[in-house]
Amino acid sequence: MTARYQPDPIMRVRGNPAHPSTIPSKRPTTAELLTPADVRDSADLARLLDQLGCGDDLIVVSNRAPCIHSRSDAGIVAQRPAGGLVTALEAVLSKEGGCWIAHGSGSADRETCDAADHVLRQHLDAPYRLRRLWLSDAEVAGYYDGLANEALWPLCHRTDVQPTFRQADWDEYVRVNQRFADAVVSEAASPRPVVLVQDYHLALVPQMVRAQLPDAVIILFWHIPFPEPKVLARFPWREQMMAGLSASTVVGLHTPADLANFSMSRASSHGAGGGAHAGAYPISIAWPARQDAPDPSLRARIDARFGIAPGVRLLVGVDRMDYTKGIPQRLQAFERLLEQRPELRGQVTLLQIGAPCRGALPAYREIARQVAESSARINARFGRAGWQPVVLHAASLDAHAVNECYRAADVCLVTSLHDGMNLVAKEFVAARNDLRGALVLSSQAGAAAELQQALIVDPRDIEGIARAIGRALDMPLDEQALRMRAMRGVVSQFTVFRWAAQLLSDGLRIAAGRRERRLLG
Known part of the structure; x- marks a missing residue:
């Protein structure tokens, strides 16, 4: 296939099939109600969260932490990964009471934590709690290097690298996912926390949390392509993984093609009986707050x-x-x-x-x-x-x-x-x-x-x-x-904050509808 030339590069702005409404709309005033489509930045997202009544019991779960502490000649140095995802998730956790749970991998991560494995306030410039989970070398080798990156990563990407499946890696993956799920339960301040699970590393966490907190609002976003059913069929633990994902309230995927692959795999899976709503939520970036003038130098x-x-x-x-x-x-x-x-x-x-x-x-x-x-x-x-x-x-x-x-x-x-x-x-x-x-x-x-x-x-x-x-x-x-x-x-319109707003809004709406049907029913 050769490069596809677009003869009229501006004609699709008003009718992008990935985004049916790309015409800029009037921004609502502070007195007006927001919808996810109105959200552009962190301030908009904070207003929407207040409007949705999310409360303070918000928990983000990811393998990678938003802040890593390392020992250097100058002392302890904090490193924050660049990117819009961390910015958006930190905006979700903008209130006191929120918690981020992640693997602690920095050389100074332990000495910056208290006895409950929370990062001490003097080492974290953020309103939320950062709870670190300590993984052994064997756990990292099996759960992360093995199952996540030698099995799932190549399985989900169409490349010439073949996945490697080892039972010992899967066993570590199950154990580590259970440890993350137990940490969510211990950090939850209520029986109905809002839990945002990030990526293929933690596919079993939704089901494991659901078993202990049945009313939790669980939103999992799968950040890589979702494989076609015939490809996923090669994965020896496909049924268990689909069951884990399907226990979510919402499963978010990037594209309609990913959504179709997930839906077909769930329909043919005996273990995926959960009622997760699945949708395409294309992730984006944080639009720059300040645009630098052209610099001749x-x-x-x-x-x-x-x-x-x-x-x-x-x-x-x-x-x-x-x-x-x-x-x-x-x-x-x-x-x-x-x-x-x-x-x-x-x-x-x-x-x-x-x-x-x-x-x-x-x-x-x-x-x-x-x-x-x-x-x-x-x-x-x-x-x-x-x-x-x-x-x-x-x-x-x-x-x-x-x-x-x-x-x-x-x-x-x-x-x-x-x-x-x-x-x-x-x-x-x-x-x-x-x-x-x-x-x-x-x-x-x-x-x-x-x-x-x-x-x-x-x-x-x-x-x-x-x-x-x-x-x-x-x-x-x-x-x-x-x-x-x-x-x-x-x-500029479809920012990472709008992405987060849509996921949260859908998750809360779907969970509320299910609670209402149970009460009426």
């Missing part, structure tokens, strides 16, 4: 930082070093472009940010090796004095540095082989208040359903990606502006 800073030749056109890829992200195919396509268009040699550079990821697992060490070797080969083949076609930065960058890369780029490349959403695409769009730049976007990323004004590509079609990159580099400024304006209109 920005590109020079990026060039100096990464050793990029001045004056060249800049392609940017920002990914974890993960085999799902299609980085080798992206490099092949760039190499093909340089073969086909010799005039671009010396005129364009690909800056590939590749944050290390799960380096203990063989598949991740292999993808890092492939990317490094491909980059070196392309540079040896085409590079010249003063210009390297590929600049590989195999390290993490903080959010500010990533944003600067987005703003300096001529083209952003998101060519995932398979992705639940891919927020890099939305972050790039949000960063470009100058209405410049082009986005080349994989059809296999959930974001493609919303960002239809991107240049959509088949991530395995090397020739098609090469043509799309060339098309992006040649795109006139007025077309860039039309496309970018349309995409920014979608992302």
Whole structure:
């Protein structure tokens, strides 16, 4: 499949099939009632939570913590992962009484906690409680590295990496999920807490919590693609997992395709008798509160930082070093472009940010090796004095540095082989208040359903990606502006706060309806 060209990039803003109402509406005044569609930022979300009467018994459960404490030469250092998800979930927990439960993995995490495993106030600048759960090396190896990342992750993504199923990993997964569920029950302040469970690491938690707190409002969001039924059938513990998920009040998935896969698997599962409502809730980002003016010195800073030749056109890829992200195919396509268009040699550079990821697992060490070797080969083949076609930065960058890369780029490349959403695409769009730049976007990323004004590509079609990159580099400024304006209109309205608002609103409404039917019934 070749790149799909959109001849009229603004025409779909009013009729995006992923979002049937994308026309900006008047923001309600403080005296008016909010709906989830009105929510844009954390203040709106806080108002909606008050309106819904959520109370203070809100609990977030995730493998990764919103704050990690490490020991350094300067003492204890707090690290907060970048991203809209943490921002939105912290907005949900904006009142005293809320609690976040997560694995404690930092080198100084234990010494920053009290006897009840809550982070001490002097180490947590947040109104909620952060409860840490301590996992042994064996538990991490089985539950996280094994079942979650060697079995479920490749099972759910359409790549060439085959899942590995081990009974011992599943046993650890069950035990760790029970520990998280028990922590939820111990932290709940009432028989009816609102519990937000995050991702495939904790698929059994809803059923385990439901067994002890039958009236809990349990909302689970599955952050990765949900596999087709014939693929899920390979998972030896499919029935148990579907039963765990189906005990939720709401199961949230990214796209209608994910929803269809989940619904078909549940319909054919003997163990999934729960009454969970399942829906498509595309996740997003926090729209920037402040939009920086264009900075003439920005590109020079990026060039100096990464050793990029001045004056060249800049392609940017920002990914974890993960085999799902299609980085080798992206490099092949760039190499093909340089073969086909010799005039671009010396005129364009690909800056590939590749944050290390799960380096203990063989598949991740292999993808890092492939990317490094491909980059070196392309540079040896085409590079010249003063210009390297590929600049590989195999390290993490903080959010500010990533944003600067987005703003300096001529083209952003998101060519995932398979992705639940891919927020890099939305972050790039949000960063470009100058209405410049082009986005080349994989059809296999959930974001493609919303960002239809991107240049959509088949991530395995090397020739098609090469043509799309060339098309992006040649795109006139007025077309860039039309496309970018349309995409920014979608992302600015459908923020991560609106995502959280819709999930919470649906969960509370469905739970209330069920209680009412029981009382009447």
